[in-house]
Amino acid sequence: MKELIKGNEALAEAAIIAGCRHYFGYPITPQNEITAYMAKRMPEVGGVFVQAESEVASINMVFGAAAAGVRVMTTTSSPGFSLMQEGVSYLAAAHLPCVLANIMRGGPGLGNIAGSQGDYFQAVKGGGHGDYRLIVLTPAYVQEMIDFTILAFDLADKYLIPVLILTDGIVGQMVEPAEFPKDYKPNFYDKSWALTGAKGRPKNVVRTLWLDDYGVENNNIKLQQKYARIKAEFVMYEEFMTEDAEVILVAYGTPARICKAITKKLRNEGYKVGTFRLQSAFPFPEYRLMELALEKHVKGFLVVEMSAGQMVEDVRLSVRDYKPVNFYGRMGGVLPEERKIIEYTLDMLKGKVEVN
Amino acid sequence: MAINLKQIAGMEAAYVKGHRMCAGCGVAVFVRELFIASKTAGVDVVIANATGCLEVTSSVYPESAWKYPWLHVAFENAPAAISGVERAYYALKAKGKIKDDRKVKFVAIGGDGASFDIGLQSLSGALERGHNILYIAYDNEAYMNTGYQRSSATPLYADTTTAPFGKKIPGKTQTRKDLFAIAVAHGIPYAATVSIYHWNDLITKIQKALTVEGPTFILSLTPCIPGWNMPVGDAVSLAKAAVETGYWPLVEYENGVYKWSSANPKQLKPIEEFLASQKRFAKLLKNPELLEKFKQDVISNYEKYKKLCGVA
Numbered sequence: 001m002k003e004l005i006k007g008n009e010a011l012a013e014a015a016i017i018a019g020c021r022h023y024f025g026y027p028i029t030p031q032n033e034i035t036a037y038m039a040k041r042m043p044e045v046g047g048v049f050v051q052a053e054s055e056v057a058s059i060n061m062v063f064g065a066a067a068a069g070v071r072v073m074t075t076t077s078s079p080g081f082s083l084m085q086e087g088v089s090y091l092a093a094a095h096l097p098c099v100l101a102n103i104m105r106g107g108p109g110l111g112n113i114a115g116s117q118g119d120y121f122q123a124v125k126g127g128g129h130g131d132y133r134l135i136v137l138t139p140a141y142v143q144e145m146i147d148f149t150i151l152a153f154d155l156a157d158k159y160l161i162p163v164l165i166l167t168d169g170i171v172g173q174m175v176e177p178a179e180f181p182k183d184y185k186p187n188f189y190d191k192s193w194a195l196t197g198a199k200g201r202p203k204n205v206v207r208t209l210w211l212d213d214y215g216v217e218n219n220n221i222k223l224q225q226k227y228a229r230i231k232a233e234f235v236m237y238e239e240f241m242t243e244d245a246e247v248i249l250v251a252y253g254t255p256a257r258i259c260k261a262i263t264k265k266l267r268n269e270g271y272k273v274g275t276f277r278l279q280s281a282f283p284f285p286e287y288r289l290m291e292l293a294l295e296k297h298v299k300g301f302l303v304v305e306m307s308a309g310q311m312v313e314d315v316r317l318s319v320r321d322y323k324p325v326n327f328y329g330r331m332g333g334v335l336p337e338e339r340k341i342i343e344y345t346l347d348m349l350k351g352k353v354e355v356n
Numbered sequence: 357m358a359i360n361l362k363q364i365a366g367m368e369a370a371y372v373k374g375h376r377m378c379a380g381c382g383v384a385v386f387v388r389e390l391f392i393a394s395k396t397a398g399v400d401v402v403i404a405n406a407t408g409c410l411e412v413t414s415s416v417y418p419e420s421a422w423k424y425p426w427l428h429v430a431f432e433n434a435p436a437a438i439s440g441v442e443r444a445y446y447a448l449k450a451k452g453k454i455k456d457d458r459k460v461k462f463v464a465i466g467g468d469g470a471s472f473d474i475g476l477q478s479l480s481g482a483l484e485r486g487h488n489i490l491y492i493a494y495d496n497e498a499y500m501n502t503g504y505q506r507s508s509a510t511p512l513y514a515d516t517t518t519a520p521f522g523k524k525i526p527g528k529t530q531t532r533k534d535l536f537a538i539a540v541a542h543g544i545p546y547a548a549t550v551s552i553y554h555w556n557d558l559i560t561k562i563q564k565a566l567t568v569e570g571p572t573f574i575l576s577l578t579p580c581i582p583g584w585n586m587p588v589g590d591a592v593s594l595a596k597a598a599v600e601t602g603y604w605p606l607v608e609y610e611n612g613v614y615k616w617s618s619a620n621p622k623q624l625k626p627i628e629e630f631l632a633s634q635k636r637f638a639k640l641l642k643n644p645e646l647l648e649k650f651k652q653d654v655i656s657n658y659e660k661y662k663k664l665c666g667v668a
Contacts, residue, residue: 027502
């Protein structure tokens with residue numbers, strides 16, 4: 001049965017359903033509901049809630065718990081995720097599974113507490129030091145906060161990788177009907193690599209430091225092989241009325257909802273418009289976007305973001321020069337305007353294509 | 357530098373109206389008292405403000421409630437930022453680029469989240485390096501700006517959103533971190549605790565903290581209306597009750613010597629006078645066993661400082 005629930009709380013309860021019994025957090029708006037929810041809920045389910053003294057501490061608590069082989073999560077918002085970057089790099093280097101969430105707000109700096117998407121580069125291209133990647137899931141609905149969080153724990157355990165839920169503060173704060181899975185049973189993976197006490201078995205090692213000539217390169221090769229495997233096996237996106245679309249709007253999170261509404265509106269007026277919505281930002285749906293670019297009916301793409309233009313770079317890399325890719329974005333927690341998106345879309349439909 | 361109420365009542369505040377603090381906020385009262393101290397001591401201040409209630413509500417773009425040079429960086433680094441400002445000032449002075457000889461103190465101010473938790477490393481570094489700074493921790497005993505989460509300054513058994521008082525866990529189960537002792541352990545020349553009701557004691561102490569060369573430290577109890585969940589008009593009277601019940605001993609540490617403030621009570625009032633109007637303690641007040649433990653914690657802290665000050 002569907003119930004009215006806030007995005008942040010949906011994410012928190014979904015983690016419990018996924019078997020997460022270890023949560024470490026630190027206050028920051030607009031994700032405080034998750035921390036407060038976990039403080040109340042974890043004792044009820046026999047789990048662990050610890051409020052850290054900073055995000056630097058909470059991400060390293062995640063490192064400790066993940067190394068011990070349990071399902072673990074921390075959540076934060078933009079400035080807090082910046083502070084966590086060192087730990088995120090270490091988690092990735094050590095092949096440790098965990099779930100992180102960044103409920104993005106306006107930046108850079110302290111910015112504001114309005115929903116934003118300025119952290120795409122940080123999430124998808126690195127953020128911390130070294131050659132590493134995270135699996136990045138991008139929910140746009142409260143229902144997806146539930147579904148993607150549960151999926152995130154499975155992906156983390158399957159590939160031994162930190163999985164990031166990346167969404168904007170609007171989705172985090174939004175209250176809408178959603179449903180928790182009824183009979184879901186957590187799919188616990190083998191964790192014989194975990195540090196659980198070596199009595200009676202050979203010792204396990206979780207490490208990120210090698211001082212011999214090729215140790216770090218060998219670990220990097222393992223990481224890159226893993227990322228190649230993930231890219232071959234997993235990607236998520238939603239296509240909305242793209243079958244015969246002449247202009248395809250590309251977005252994720254809240255702007256994708258706006259784009260879908262505009263798509264419906266323009267379709268009613270007879271315009272052939274579609275929306276391509278990212279549900280994972282790494283892996284990025286590059287092959288599907290390339291396929292669409294090669295379709296004769298597609299005149300071009302309009303990327304809409306709540307940033308200066310970050311995801312648009314990946315769209316351009318995917319589409320290459322086959323079709324024009326335009327961009328419209330607002331920064332600092334300001335929503336893209338519907339009339340502007342319509343204006344740019346109609347321009348492209350009329351063949352007025354000036355790539356900005 | 358003696359002051360009287362008549363003299364300071366007419367003083368123009370350097371922290372001006374129009375800020376967005378809650379009605380009756382204890383921090384606003386503290387900041388006005390800080391500026392009275394600065395003015396009466398004849399020491400100008402440059403302020404670095406950590407992220408928190410005070411920073412957010414006093415600097416809503418494009419306005420500012422501050423009539424002094426004021427800098428905000430992040431949550432965890434006001435002491436580092438003010439260290440940079442202080443070094444730059446003395447470097448410019450050494451080069452002859454700053455010519456006037458007025459007295460300046462470099463002040464960093466943060467709430468308990470910024471001071472006790474995320475910014476403790478930065479605070480320790482600044483105190484240890486010996487900059488000519490005053491660090492002020494305005495302690496409202498939780499993360500009030502983000503929605504009343506517990507901090508390491510939150511008292512035992514208080515109800516907060518991340519340490520809720522429930523059936524399994526009675527609120528916060530740890531005692532308050534003694535930041536005053538931590539500051540003193542850095543071997544700084546001056547440190548003091550203050551309460552906003554005791555304005556004379558407070559202003560005198562801040563005057564000293566501004567005048568003494570080197571790193572100094574002030575810890576202020578500043579009641580929070582929504583976070584303590586209490587009537588709007590109670591901030592000052594609760595700051596008074598905190599001292600009268602021994603919850604908040606007023607002490608000084610000056611060149612290696614602890615001093616007991618004369619504003620401390622001769623006879624302690626029952627702790628309930630401090631707790632009763634605060635809903636964050638509503639469940640504690642209904643639990644005699646925990647209330648007894650709370651009282652013991654308050655008394656042992658009070659006795660500890662009495663002993664350090666050599667008071668019988």
